Amino acid sequence: MSTPGSAPDPAARAADVARVAVVVNPTKVDMDALRAAVAAAEADAGWAPSLWLETSVDDPGQGCARAAIASRATAVLTAGGDGTVRAVAEGMLDSGIPMVLLPAGTGNLLARNLSIPIGKLAEAVSTAVTGVDHAIDVGVADITRADGSRETHAFVVMLGIGLDARMIAATNDELKKRVGWLAYVEASARIVRDVDAVRVRYTLDGSPERATTVHTLLIGNCGTLPGGVLLLPEAQIDDGLLDVVAMRPRNLWGWMRVGYAVAWENGVLQRTKIGRRILAADKSVRALRYFQGRRMTLALERPEEFEIDGESMGQVTAISARVAPASLVVRVPRA
Secondary structure (H helix, E strand, O other), X not given: OOOOOOOOOHHHHHHHOOOEEEEEOOOOOOHHHHHHHHHHHHHHHOOOOOEEEEOOOOOOOHHHHHHHHHOOOOEEEEEEOHHHHHHHHHHHOOOOOOEEEEXXXXXXXXXXXXXOOOOOHHHHHHHHHHOEEEEEEEEEEEEEOOOOOEEEEEEOOEEEEEHHHHHHHHOOHHHHHHHOOHHHHHHHHHHHHHOOOEEEEEEEOOOOOEEEEEOEXXXXXXXXXXXXXXXXXXXXXXXXXXXXXXXXXXXXXXXXXXXXXXHHHHOOXXXXXXXXXXXXXXXXXXXXXXXXXXXXXXXXXXXXXXEEOOEEEEEEEEEEEEEEEEXXXXXXXXX
C-alpha cells in the first residue's frame, strides 16, 4: 500500500484497473463489430485489455464463465443467444461478479425482461461502465432421463414440457435464422394437431402429490416473451419465487381461450389496477392456471420433450425445479 506523497505501488495500481472478460458465441455475433465496440469501451473507461473466451459445442459457456471468474475479471460480457446466456449464468452462480448482456440471439428473453437494449451493441457494451448491478433469481432444475441418468441445469427465464417443448424441438433452425421467433409459429402450426396431453404428478413446496393433465406446463423465473407477450403476469425476477402456468385446452375453443387470456387478460387487464379488479371478480373457469412457489417437482407418465430457456434438451421423465434467490448479478442500464 502506498503512503501519502509516495509513488503508487504498481501492484496496487494494477489491481485497481478493471479488466472484463468477453464470453462470445462466434456463430451468433459479428466479431469485428464486437471487438471494435469493446476496444472503444476499453479506451473510454481505462480498462486493461479484455480477456476473450469463445464458446464451442463442447463448452457452450459454463467453462468460459469459470475461466472468467478464475481470471478475476471485474465483469463478464456475454454475447450470444439465450442458450449462451443460460450457460454462462450457470457457470457464474453465486460468484458475485456481474454479467453484462450483449444480446445477439433470436429470443433474447432475459435481456427483454431486464429492459436491456436489443440490437444496440455499443450501448449494450457501455452498460459495463455506466450500468448498475442487480441481483436476480435463477432457477435450478434437476432432471431425470428415461435411462435413469440425472443432470442439473440452471435457467434464467423458464423451462417447459408439452407443446412448448415439442414446438422448440420441431423448429427449423435455418428458418429461425431467417425469420427469428416466427419460426416457432410455423413449428406450432405443423405439430399442434399431433400433440397429446401430458399426464403429470406434481408437488409444490412440499404439498401432497396431485395429478393433472396439461398440454403445456411452464415454470418461469420471469414472464415476458418476444413481442411483449406477458405469459406469467405475477412473475418477478427478484422475488425469490418461481411462477408456474398450466395450459389445459380440450379443443379449438380452448386454444382460443388461451390466446384470449394471454393477449387480453395478461396483456391488457393485468397491467392496470382496474383490470386486475375485473379479473378478481371473474369466477369463470380459466384456460390458464397459475401457481407460485419455491420448489416444484414433476413426475411424468412417459418420457416427454423438455426445453429450458428456449433450448430443446431432449426427453425427461422427472423434473425438480427450485429457485436460487439473488444468485446472479446482472449489470443493467441506469433507469
